[in-house]
Amino acid sequence: MANSAIEMPAGLTRSRSERSAWQKLCSSRNWLGFWYMLPAAGILILFLAYPLFLGVWLSFTDTKIGRAGEFIGLENYEWLGGDSVFWMSVFNTLLYTVVASVAKFAIGLYLALLLNKHLPFKALIRALVLIPFIVPTVLSAIAFWWIYDSQFSIISWSLRQLGWIDHNINFLGDPWNARWSTIFANVWRGVPFIAITLLAGLQTVSPSLYEAATLDGATNWQRFRHITYPLLTPIIAVVMTFSVLFTFTDFQLIWALTRGGPVNATHLMATLSYQRAIIAGQLGEGAAISTAMIPFLLAAIGIAWYGLQTRKWQQGGSND
């Protein structure tokens, strides 16, 4: 025992100098961390980064389905610049995103404030509000398709029964009617997500803050303006970022309702990209339309990020 204890340091010194590089690497926590990170990084690269860069690359080529393309530089973008349908889809996308997001936010916030009150059957009502969110998009799109049908629309029928109109409304056949109809369907579908998320945010606000504000002389509106709203902004920023991103890239609802019609009037960039790339086979051009969405999305994320970063009161350690 005594001998081995004395000998050991000598043996250790020798081996330490011999295999130092490899040994150090093995015991390095960073190296170990790298291996733990690798699976996640691999999945992200394979399923997110690779398709993204492939898409961007395709947008610089004239690839068609069944034919490898060649690098053509910015030709796709130049061509899109002169394409009125593309510009119409940009306009539609912006209109769709802005109007639907604002409406979803307003209605969602109102619903959240309403649901935050003491209502009878509170749990049941909260569950009901979630229904539009649970129903698969395509299913609700088909329902709306019937609601908006030019012959069998229940809205047209009801208004006719009331005697307010004398012929059916052409919901999806007229460009502006179709735009508002799709926006309405999107709002209907998107409100629950925002309402429930904001409701969760509202419930984190301590009731004693409202009591303190009441004693400080705040009216209902002032309580909302000076307490509820500022305390809710972090959640509003997150939920609205998601909402804007999902609305901007919406595809299912439009495709199921109008397929971009009538005469391209409701094409969003996502649906137009799909139409050009997959249906028409112009992969390069479709990819260019998709790629054109990236700056808008980055801008939206940037605004939300900025909104999240500039609230000093959330930072700084708590001293409890």
Next chain:
Amino acid sequence: MASVQIADVRKAYGTTQVIHGVDIDISDGEFVILVGPSGCGKSTLLRMIAGLENISGGEIRIGPRVVNDVPPKERDIAMVFQNYALYPHMTVADNMAFSMKLRKAPKAEIDERVGKAAGILGLDKLLDRYPRQLSGGQRQRVAMGRAIVRDPQVFLFDEPLSNLDAKLRVQMRTEIKELHQRLKTTTVYVTHDQIEAMTMADKIVVMHDGIVEQMGAPLDLYDNPNNLFVAAFIGSPSMNLLKGTITPEGFVTEGGVTWPIGKHPADSNGKAAVYGIRPEHFRLDPNGLKAEVVVIEPTGSETQVVVRCGGQELTCVFRERIDAKPGENIGITPDTNVTHLFDAATGKRID
């Protein structure tokens, strides 16, 4: 500043009545503490004064005005909450100025009042901080600053010290009392801690199960508790209470020990009663009652001894230092001038 009158106030949630007719008169500038175990209705009563709870019956007056139907903001009161309820998104200065900003006071006046309140509370250097960046004691002070800025008729405190650590609590206790002596604003303060009540109040209101058990100056309550509840609640360590019977020879406990008693009504002989004596009212006396030492806790200034006498444990506090070991016997004698007798059936004091 104003007086507050609470007359036969009741509170019921549905069919459950939680406050059963409370009468309290608070004079102008008085520091009144509502104290009682949790669930006794003290916070509810405070919130009714503030206007955060409806009054189911009776009348509350602030100054000459009945405020039953006056909305909170018009009652001219300020409240400090248990969790401080500071607005997390506002700086200390904005927190204190919020009420004045709401009524659109001129900027100069706001700055002056906030500055003055900050000066009183030593918050000058913290005005630009957010609540998150403050320690518990500082937050507590900001909450008080918010109340001071309002310059209200009445201050309401709802267990303001219960979120602080023990040392800070003692310090803030002194600060609040000092503040009251300086501002002389009528104050209603709720706590479950009888030490806070004893040390700070001009008048203590002991509440239990929605009624007022006793009301009076701290030392009055301490010396002359009206009933068993107040006797047991006020004082720390609390009063020793022994069950037994009053006899001409003294008070005979269930364990068969006879305790000397002072003057008591002649007709009370033979009555089942509770004998109460505070720990510090025992004397060491070799000729006194034999008691076996169970635990000795010296604090330096005094010695707290738990003894067993007639099968019952008693707490005694002596000025002297005692070197008896656990298991040994010591002789103790109660000071019969300050013993208490309570009716065993009703809990009422027998004088």
